Amino acid sequence: MIIETGHYALSLALAVALLQSILPLWGTRTGDTALTSIAVPAAITQFLLLGYAFAALTYAHVASDFSLVTVAENSLTTKPLIYKIAGVWGNHEGSMLLWVLILAAFGAAVAIFERAMANELRANTLAVQGWISLAFLSFILFTSDPFLRRFPAPFEGLDLNPLLQDPGLAIHPPLLYVGYVGSSIVFSFAVAALISGRLDAAWARYVRPWILIAWIFLTLGIAMGSYWAYYTLGWGGFWFWDPVENASLMPWLAGTALLHSAAVMEKREALKIWTLFLAILTFSLSLLGTFLVRSGVLTSVHSFASDPARGVFILVILTVFIGGPLALYAWRAPSLSERSVFAPVSRESALAVNNLLLTTCCVTVLTGTLYPLALEALSGDKISVGAPFFNLTLGPLVAPIVLLMPLGQSIAWKRGDLLGAAQRVTVAALGGLVISIVLVAVIRGGSVFAAAGLGLAVYLIVGSFTDVASRIWARGQGGRVMLARAIGLPRSAWGGAIAHAGLGLTLMGLAATGWGVERIATVKLGQRIDLGPYQATIENFQSRQGPNYTELVGHTVISKGGAYVTAVEPAKRSFPTRQTTVTEAGIVTLSFGQIYISLGDRHADGSVDARLFWKPLVTSIWIGAVIMAFGGIVSLSDRRLRIGFARRAARLRVADSPAAPEPAE
């Protein structure tokens, strides 16, 4: 019964989406407020219906109802509960349902929290959100129905792909989807602005929190995915320039550019039309990412046709949702008033350059990802575009971005002073330079590039706080005054500084790979292997029984100069249902670096093939990403951006009048 009601709720959601996509738009067109006001309850209803459908599917997975095809193909009675739940989105059908659920959640959030917003803008935004919902719900119901039954039901399921049976599955896809889908709200805002023809600084203020939310989740999602790949794939890599990863990097680059251009729009009413374009681009790239992966077109142009119904559907959705708004943009954007007065040296100019560089990065990744497909389709020639290409083309683009970041933060809005800004970042630049020189001259080992990268990272981390520090610092003043100033600074200033420093940390971790140590060897039990400052010794092997697997664990002792430091247990797991063996790398974190051991085949004499790594500072790659996201959260807490701030402020003003006027920034 629960399954059927869930299925029914899913179909009802489609009907509600249809209403939501047409009626409010009609209402704003004809001035019929009754129709306009349907948008809010429709968005909330849709969310409740999809929430129920998702709960029903989750119930089927938890209860191991193998009469559902998706459950039978991806679950097993003895599978641990966490993977039964995560398994809901560990397959095509379920993950699409999660996608629309998050879409509806964002729609409902706009409906509930953006009360202060102009009614027309909100109604139009929710209507556009309704279109996306309509398209995806049709895609699910007509080509990828998660509620399909199979009779007779099999007695046992096929189990979830063992490589997916990892806590990463519980966290990574939801984070990434919130990031992808979050950009849909920004997209809807942009299309609504194009429809109404009205675009002002208030628009930028409404959308900025949503851009930030999407960006925060995308940042965390990408970092989480990278760490997951790092610890499961067994050879210590964390980024592969794989098309699937590029698909998540592109919206991140576009979203980062959008975040900065929206700031310019809000402060200076400039870059409006560009910001609108970026808003459309970011979601288009999210859609492209979702579908490039879903359609299988990436593996080969030919596999695209393996499921024609899905393939055609995907093409239609892509064409409508990327082509349509871009056409609308080309038609309406020129009529939007652009009042940009730029001084060559100003914060807004610096941000424009930042946008140019980030967009170039994004286009480079896009070209590299799609070029082989296009070339094969046009000429039949096959080429590969991989890591060496991306490293070579993006390196020269990222370096100037990093160099400009602290400088841009130190330049004032409207009319800046380049010399003054340069002076302010001197300390950071000197710090970076000294580190690089010391690394090259004294420590050696790594390449010049690695040393330069590390120097750049130090420059960025120190430089990120230069602006904040100069705004707090007051000659001859006591600590209390400075503390008051620090607290008084807008949160967005702190957020920006923290996020930039986070990128610096990530860069530091990337550069430090230049000093990594790798050993590939057939290791005897008890043999000591040197790993940078540490030594590793595999002492013995033990068999263990897990819930739905058996594993062979190699007990390994890590020591330093003969003294015991810690122990680590790399393992190999066998899953009988799918007859698969996966490698569980043994990883231990030692002062931001990691020892990483993964096991291969065992030989008759008891020795084992193993890969052992010492990866200095490697964790700062992901810690940096988490700090970037934290910077986003701090920025989000800025009072200007708080969702529904205007409404609460109005209420406060009524409550304790006479109200103190809002301090101007």
Place this chain on the structure above:
Amino acid sequence: MTWLRRILLLSIVLVSVAPSLAGAVQPDEILTNPKLEARARAISAGLRCLVCQNESIDDSKAELARDLRLLVRERLKLGESDEQVRAFLVKRYGNFILLKPPLDLETALLWGMPALVLGAGAIVLLFGLRRQQSTPAAPLSQAERDQLAAAFDSDSRL
């Protein structure tokens, strides 16, 4: 979406690898000459495992990748230069095997794209700045003047 990549990886693992092995390069492949081995690793990192999704033979667990790794080391031991090894493989498998495609007519747009976007964007930016500096701001229209007056009359609404 890396988890989906893993599904693909798994299918590759299931299809093409007999014994499961952690990582790619195996101890028995490593050359005794460390200089030669380092060159082999560097070359391998730029060669695509032909049956995988954008993975280099240095990273791949596929049987074919192992064969190619051994082949690279074989050629190096014969005294060939890095370029000769690559040329040999391209002759055999085509440009598809190179993860960094060579610059030719077909890939001109691929390699030129960053410069193209950067150049076009820079021109637009500079042009925009110039125009602003040379043309004075347009005088207000009557409608805008009215709006401005209305704004001054009423209280700040923000």
